[in-house]
Structure formats: structure tokens, C-alpha cells
Amino acid sequence: KQEVTQIPAALSVPEGENLVLNCSFTDSAIYNLQWFRQDPGKGLTSLLLIQSSQREQTSGRLNASLDKSSGRSTLYIAASQPGDSATYLCALRTSGTYKYIFGTGTRLKVLA
Amino acid sequence: DAGVIQSPRHEVTEMGQEVTLRCKPISGHNSLFWYRQTMMRGLELLIYFNNNVPIDDSGMPEDRFSAKMPNASFSTLKIQPSEPRDSAVYFCASSLGQGAVGEQFFGPGTRLTVL
Numbered sequence: 091k092q093e094v095t096q097i098p099a100a101l102s103v104p105e106g107e108n109l110v111l112n113c114s115f116t117d118s119a120i121y122n123l124q125w126f127r128q129d130p131g132k133g134l135t136s137l138l139l140i141q142s143s144q145r146e147q148t149s150g151r152l153n154a155s156l157d158k159s160s161g162r163s164t165l166y167i168a169a170s171q172p173g174d175s176a177t178y179l180c181a182l183r184t185s186g187t188y189k190y191i192f193g194t195g196t197r198l199k200v201l202a
Numbered sequence: 203d204a205g206v207i208q209s210p211r212h213e214v215t216e217m218g219q220e221v222t223l224r225c226k227p228i229s230g231h232n233s234l235f236w237y238r239q240t241m242m243r244g245l246e247l248l249i250y251f252n253n254n255v256p257i258d259d260s261g262m263p264e265d266r267f268s269a270k271m272p273n274a275s276f277s278t279l280k281i282q283p284s285e286p287r288d289s290a291v292y293f294c295a296s297s298l299g300q301g302a303v304g305e306q307f308f309g310p311g312t313r314l315t316v317l
Contacts, residue, residue, distance in 0.1 A: 124306065133206075133293060134308040179245070181306075188258050189235075190306065192245040 092117045092184045096193035103170055104201050111165040111196045113180035118158045123182040124190070125154050125165050134179065137165070142185075170200045206309035208294050214315045220282040223312045226275055227296030235306065236269055236279050237293040245293075251277065284316045 093116045103109050113123070122141045126134040138147045138154040140163070146155040153166040163180055177197045181190040207226040215221055227234050236248040249259045251271045259269070266285070271277040281288055291311045297304040 126308075131313075133310045134295075136305050136307060139305045181245075188250055188252075189247045189261075194244050 092182070092191050094180065094182060094191050094193040096178075096180060096196050098196060099194065100197040100199075102199045102201060105170060105172060107170050107200075108166070108168050109170055109198075111167070111178050111198070113163040113165070113182075113193055115161045115163075115182055115191075117184055118161055119185040120158060121183040121185050121187075123154075123156055123163050123180060125152075125163075126179045126181065127176040128179060128195070129176050137178075170198075172200050172202045175199050206294055206296055206307055208292075208309035208312050210312060211310060212313045212315075214317065215284055216317050217285055218283045219316075220280065221284045221288075221314060221316075223279040223292050223294075223314070225277045225279070225294030225309060227277070227294070228307055229275070231296035231298050231307075232274070233297045233299060233304075234271060234277050235295040235297075236277070237295065237308075239291045239293060239311070248279070248292075281314075284314075286316045289314055289316050 095114045097112055124139045125137040128134050140147050140154055140156045151168040156163045177195045179192055179195045181192045183190055209224045232253050234251040237245050238248055239245045248261045249269045250257050254271045267281055269279045291313050293308050293311045295306045295308045297306045
């Protein structure tokens, strides 16, 4: 059974820092992996989608990497800003299934 | 595009009442997902439709829950009768392709409180 873990559960950093959020999974036979952010009381906003055949995806200050052999994905945020404060969730689809399994999220706070 | 639209945004009801949540997916998307989010269990998939057909409803917790998708632009999730433990935020998401193939786009959610 696929399990998705995100550590740490919460993180506070000063503005301007580069930071890395982690997502670990137990079954490496994944189809794709998607990173989302969720603001309090709001829905999920898609950040990056990585297909199984890809190693990384970039969008602006965000870079997501995927290492299936180690069961790990990381979301790198460069030059963090207070507006980056949110909960970040990873979700992945295991090969042969239709559904996403979500991690429990990392709650990020960037201090001005 | 307006994105995924959900209504109502907030619903407060009493135990035993029927609750209907509504979703309009992004035009052109052929996969639709209903999720439930709670503090204890995080995000859980309830049901997945592809081309208006329910493909996987294994996440639907009980017979009190039912979902329909009468056409490509509308879906409902119904709880009858509702119970306090159904209190949660319910999200609808849509994507292009079969299953979690393409990027999923989420609606703003419906916050349900059952008293």
C-alpha cells in the first residue's frame, strides 16, 4: 500500500532563505507526482506536475525534483517571501491506479 | 476560464438532513474527483468520474453518500441523512485525461458543518 509522508509538518524561516520541502513515498512505481499549495480556508493550487519519466520541473522560484529509486521528491523554493506562507502538499498516482494519494502537508511560514 | 466552481461555499445543517454539494468542472476536462479533507485524515478521494461515468467509488464512506454526474459540466455529491462526523471540507477537482493523468485543478471547496 502506497504511503506518502511529508516532513517536517511545519517550518518557519526568515524571508529570503532558500528552502527545501520533502515528500517521501513507499512504492516507487508511480505514474506522476504533483505539488500543491493550500492557503488557509482555500482550495488547492497546483504548482508543479512531474511525470514518471521526468527528473524535475521548474516554475519561477520553484523547482521540484523526483527520485523514484529513493522514493523521494523535493520542492525547492528560492528566495522565500512572506507570500509563500501556506501549506504545501504533494500527491502522487501509483502505476495501475487512478487516484492520487496525498501527503499530510508541510505548513510553511515565511517571516518578514 | 473560471476554474472549478463549487456551491455552496458553506453549509450548516442539522443531523439527519439531506445535503447536496454541487460542482462545475473546467470546460473540456473529462475527469472529475470528489475529495474530503479533515484534520484527522487529511485529503481523501471519495469518488472519481471519467467521461461522466463513475470509475472508482471505493472511497465513499457509506451508503449515505451518493454522487452523480448527469453531464460533462455538472456533478453532485449528496449525503442523506447527514451526521456530525460528516463535517469536513469537500473539494471537487477536474483534469484532462483518464484518472490522475493530467494536472488536477481544485475548486474552492464547500465547508460542511453538521450539528
